[in-house]
Amino acid sequence: MTGTITVTRGNDPGAVRRILGSLPDWFGIPEANEHYVRAGARLPGYLASTDGEVVGVALVERHFPESAEIHLIAVSPEHHGKGVGTALVRAAEEGLLADGAQVLQVKTVGPSFEDEGYAATRAFYAARGFLPLQEHDGLDWDGPTLVLVRFLGVPTG
Numbered sequence: 001m002t003g004t005i006t007v008t009r010g011n012d013p014g015a016v017r018r019i020l021g022s023l024p025d026w027f028g029i030p031e032a033n034e035h036y037v038r039a040g041a042r043l044p045g046y047l048a049s050t051d052g053e054v055v056g057v058a059l060v061e062r063h064f065p066e067s068a069e070i071h072l073i074a075v076s077p078e079h080h081g082k083g084v085g086t087a088l089v090r091a092a093e094e095g096l097l098a099d100g101a102q103v104l105q106v107k108t109v110g111p112s113f114e115d116e117g118y119a120a121t122r123a124f125y126a127a128r129g130f131l132p133l134q135e136h137d138g139l140d141w142d143g144p145t146l147v148l149v150r151f152l153g154v155p156t157g
């Protein structure tokens with residue numbers, strides 16, 4: 001059972017390593033995971049905790065002042081489907097909009113590669129308001145990568 005979810009800004013590469021290690025169906029390549037662990041120390045991060053334990057992480061990357069990318073999002077499997085991922089996305093969106101970003105992209109495995117886990121991932125992004133933009137072949141792995149985008153809003157500041 002997942003208690004109250006708290007999302008804070010911060011970096012915790014150890015939590016990135018632990019959470020990715022618990023998700024072999026999505027993050028099964030050790031070298032790729034180490035890339036994310038290093039990114040976990042460097043990129044702006046959001047940490048979701050419940051009962052004092054970090055159970056979800058998101059890393060964001062800013063390519064341009066107007067736009068940003070979710071570089072990584074991952075939630076411990078025993079906490080899936082309980083709102084942790086949604087809380088992380090919402091916190092990142094609020095932080096980015098307050099900092100002037102207007103659009104947010106995320107990349108994931110595309111629908112032309114059949115995989116139940118990534119179908120659930122795409123359903124998560126769709127339910128969070130992300131729209132599919134384009135599927136590319138060989139962008140960041142040998143198979144198809146789907147780029148999704150979401151309009152965040154016009155900055156008020």
Ligand SMILES: CC(C)(COP(=O)(O)OP(=O)(O)OC[C@H]1O[C@@H](n2cnc3c(N)ncnc32)[C@H](O)[C@@H]1OP(=O)(O)O)[C@@H](O)C(=O)NCCC(=O)NCCS
Pocket residue numbers: 023026073074075076079080081082083084085086087107108109117120121123124125127
């Ligand atoms: C994708 C992920 C970050 C979503 O986080 P989450 O805490 O499970 O998501 P939430 O509970 O906030 O939202 C659940 C929604 O996601 C979808 N979903 C994805 N995986 C799910 C699962 N295992 N159980 C239930 N819902 C799931 C459902 O469509 C659900 O939509 P709804 O709220 O409209 O019913 C998380 O499942 C995860 O870490 N998956 C593995 C790693 C991954 O896919 N990372 C992204 C790689 S590109």
